[in-house]
Amino acid sequence: MSILPLPATGFDLDVPILIVGAGACGLVAALAATDAGAEVLVVEADAAPSGSTALSAGLIPAAGTRFQRDAGIEDTADLFARDIQKKAKGENPQELVDRLAEHSGKVIEWLADRFDLPFSVVTDFDYPGHSRRRMHGLPTRAGRELIDRLRSACETQGIDIICNRRATSLFVEGDHVRGVRLEGPNGTEDVGCGALILACNGYGGNRDMVRQFMPEIENAVWFGHDYNQGDAVTWGEALGADTLHLGAYQGHGNVAHPQGILITWAVITQGGVQVNLNGERFWDESQGYSEAARAVLSQAGGVAWTIFDSRIAGIARQFQDFKDAEAIGAIRTADSLAELAEVTGLPKDALTRTTTNIPTDKPDAFGRSFLGEPLKPPYCAVKVTGALFHTQGGLKIDQNARVVGKGGNVFPNLFAAGGAAVGVSGSGDSGYLSGNGLMAATVLGHIAGSAAANDMKKEHGHA
Structure with a gap:
């Protein structure tokens, strides 16, 4: 994982928005950016989109949705935010908690209305720490269905997803990321981009990082995706980005x-x-x-x-x-x-x-x-x-999922979402409120995709 100067011979391909990772986070970011009128390319290291999402139950907590109202459940973003902070003993950045809780319901309804994802609320049992029933899932209650439906929605929108491409290096000029080097079956390709969204999850598949940041769990079965190697954190630290709660x-x-x-x-x-x-x-x-x-x-x-x-x-x-x-x-x-x-x-x-x-x-x-x-x-x-299952610490981000530097500066065109960014689970394992991972993946994915698309519009004078 390295940081490189711009390639002397230029890029093999240029795209407005490049998204690294085709789990729920990357696919939602792609749908949000496309919905806002931008062109995107998604690259995925695996042979097909799956990520840790496909290994999960596919349940996304969200507050104040019509699905809850239809089930007779009254809920608010404020109540959800309080539940998140209570489980994490107040260790999360409050503004991030508020942003995720506030957007959660909108993202679920957008996925349902715009892309026909048939969500319903789990109404026959409670998850620890949630004061309302707010887990939204698809009919099979399986992450594999969620990832398949998101991929199908991307295909319907004409979004290109290129698999078997592992991002290995970033091309950087000043505080801007200008592109990514990809390794594929036919060698390397250099792809330039106007904005980069890191949706490549965390570092649970990297045994050295697990040993370093969370030794108490190093002997656990790894139940995430093997490509969760900590690329986002490694690149971020090389760029001077700030991180938070790496032991979560x-x-x-x-x-x-x-x-x-x-x-x-x-x-x-x-x-x-x-x-x-x-x-x-x-x-x-x-x-x-x-x-x-x-x-x-x-x-x-x-x-x-x-x-x-x-x-x-x-x-x-x-x-x-x-x-x-x-x-x-x-x-x-x-x-x-x-x-x-x-x-x-x-x-x-x-x-x-x-x-x-x-x-x-x-x-x-x-x-x-x-x-x-x-x-x-x-x-x-x-x-x-x-x-x-997955790590919850990661790169520090601002309200629009832009990566924040150690000095408080913001990298203008670099975004991190899902497991690549810090989550809202506090500093260890006990702060994890059921569904936090997929909630951060989908909601931050939507925020990052929308923000990157708006940037592209401004750059091209369409604002």
Whole structure:
């Protein structure tokens, strides 16, 4: 990853706006810029658009949408912003939180109205830290559907997405980025640009950076996209850009092991528990799935069993991932606790004691309050481990997603969004409010794409 002077022989190709990365962030940025009348090119290192988005549940939290109103949910951007800051203990830049919360609903409705994305709100369970039900998802509740629909929308708009092209260097003149060097199957290509949007996510796939910034999670399963190598931060630091919260990340402590399938946290919020190999609970699971990664990894073997029942499984089946896990036998079922002990290999007495001694009238010994029905047969269990999903720190940005320098200066035509920019999850893992990653990807993508397009219009006298 290097910074280069302008190529002596000029660029092989020039585009008004170049976007590096074709996950949700890059594709939304492309749609926003095109919608505002600018021409864009998206380059993607992988063979097809996917990114960490395709590995997620595809749920985007947004406040004050008509989808919420149709479901009888009253919500506001202010309330959403307060929830974000409360989870992160006030560690986020307030103006960034306010900007994302305020734009979240508009972006969801724009994607639905302009590009026919059929969003609906998850209404049958609550996510930790959200005081309203505001998770918007597509019918399969899977990130793969989100990325496929965004790609299809880009194709309909005539947006060029070139895959198998890895950005390796930036061409810089003063405080302007003038282009990018790409490595592809046929060698290198130098592409000039009027504006550059970094939508290449964070550094979770870079083991050295993970060890440096978040050593407590370095042994977790990596559940993100392998091209998340920290390019944006590396380039930014070489340019003198400022960074924030590089130790922040989203973990997940409910990934089926060894199958590597994400199990929805609904199995916990609806009354499920996690036990270690001794059949004993070890933490307050209601804190959230990001913190769960460290909690599970701290147990013997770095694994746990998530125990729930058939009622909860019925709610979890709205997620394609859960159905996939069932289909390949990752979810064990049993008609009694004795049978559950047999199919999991957990000690029968401890497992029985753990699952039958859950108080419903007061918080338990870990401080968790169980609301709703106790677990009853038939029972379900899945062996899980802790995973690192994506990093949440990154380049510091201004209100329009422009990259900010260490001296407070702004790089006029360099934008960072999604995982390339600092998120709103505080400084560690416990500040992650469910959906923060995709919310920042889509909303910042929209902001960056719109701002870059407006710049192009001004440059060409159309303002």
